Amino acid sequence: MPCGRAHGLLSVFVSMALAIAAVSSTGKQRTEPPPVPESNPPMVSFKPPRIWDSPSTDPLVMNASAALRDAGYHIMGAAFDMFAAEVLPSGPATFFAINDPALVNITLPSWLMLNLLRYHTATEMLLWNDLQILTAATCLPTRLHGKGLVVTGVQTVNSTVALNGVAVSHPDIFAAGGLAIHGVHQPFYYLDPSLDQIRFDSLPFPSCNDSDFLPLPNARAPMQRHDHSSTTSRLWRRLQLALRVNGCLSFYMAMSLQIERLNASLAEATGNSRGKVTVFAPVDSYAGLSSASALIGENLRFHVVPQRLTVADLCRFPARHKIPTLFHGHNLEITCPGDFRPLVINNVMVVRPDAFVTDDFVLHGISGALDPLNVTTTT
Known part of the structure; x- marks a missing residue:
């Protein structure tokens, strides 16, 4: 055509x-033709x-x-x-x-x-x-050549399955x-x-040929996965995938420039660089971010928690509970209102809870960037 x-x-x-x-x-419901209106509607x-x-x-x-x-x-x-x-x-x-x-x-x-x-x-x-x-990170090949759909969340308790964050x-x-x-x-x-x-x-669609993704179980032509990188590298690369498919491109670009610093901060916080993390990333369509410049240095690390915390985990904490971030001495305050109202982190809404969940990390999409200047520091 x-x-x-x-x-x-x-x-x-x-x-x-x-x-x-x-x-x-x-x-x-009609047995008779509808009456002709007094004035004819505009024709298209x-x-x-x-x-x-x-x-x-x-x-x-x-x-x-x-x-x-x-x-x-x-x-x-x-x-x-x-x-x-x-x-x-x-x-x-x-x-x-x-x-x-x-x-x-x-x-x-x-x-x-x-x-x-x-x-x-x-x-x-x-x-x-x-x-x-x-499981999360499973890639489904599509009819759009070279482009895949990625499972970003499966919750059997709530009977929900998400692909590309949808x-x-x-x-x-x-x-x-x-x-x-x-x-x-x-x-x-x-x-x-x-x-x-x-x-x-040139859009950053996932590719099922990427070794970081899991093939479909019992697929007719299962893909071979090659472990050509360390566990730490896979953690951040899968996080980058999760950010891309959930519309967090500004955060994705900022993180791509600072992976070595994130590794160092994770090692400092946990004693090794293979710890598990939770990331609160602004979703561009909500936050209106146009560049990664607002997420450089401490600002980026303030969005990363050296623990794996799903929404269910976060809502078990008491009201106004504080959790440490990779920005040393700066905490996030958790508010889980319940009654189907959204989870809130430092007065910023979580708009895509559990957007991507694996054994190593959890990604939550939030409505705006977190500001480390507006929190109480700890020693």
Whole structure:
């Protein structure tokens, strides 16, 4: 499909999906045509692209699209129906459908729409039970060549699974014929229609060929993992991955420049540089950070705690409990209000709790940078 002719393709999907939803919800109730309004509403002319003349006739695709619409995923249902032949692999697959509210105000060029669908399609069939037994740092190859989805959190107690920091919100929408479909609240990467193809290709997507990631259990072609670095290096590199996939790019860049100093501070705090850590990293979309300059030196180390602490661990502490950081003598104050209200660290909200959890570290996304100047120091 020519790119120029389809710059508004996602908007078309939105209009058609909403129309389908309206017809579906009212068609069974009407026995007579609706009355003609006194004044005609404004008409929107649309000449469909050629692909709309031949929607899929594959029974599997038709059933999957119908299941998506029945579950309220009208935009993804329409897109899947049209692009399934270009998105699905020849073998098993898992498609992660984006919820309608995340897409209604977005217009995408056709190449970005196609890449969006491919990146949300894993090349193995994974039911909800399969996803729940994966471990953090497991990489799922996708139909977007060379790009992977990374498991960033699995909590069996709360029955939650997150990929690239985005939770699966509607499991097992469809499962048949080697295809599984699950719903997610938002895309696995930030949708920016101003991206060109070159800048898109340079985005820091995870690659399943990276030796720091775990292959899918029983995958048809399991990847060989090579331990070519120390435990400490793997710790920081996996942290860098977690920061990238959770939208903490400013913190990622700052940490990349200071890993040796972080190693030294960790060794000083724990007696060795192989200790476990918890990182509170500002999420760029909340914090509005445009550079890593605000996270240099002590400011960065103030965001790192030499203990592994999940949200459950943090909320076991008494109110206003203080925990030490890698900035010697400076503590973080923990407030866990409960009642479904967010955890607060030094008056800064935790907006992505347990965003990435491994045996060695926990990453929490926060709404802004922590200021070591506004705390009481200890000796």
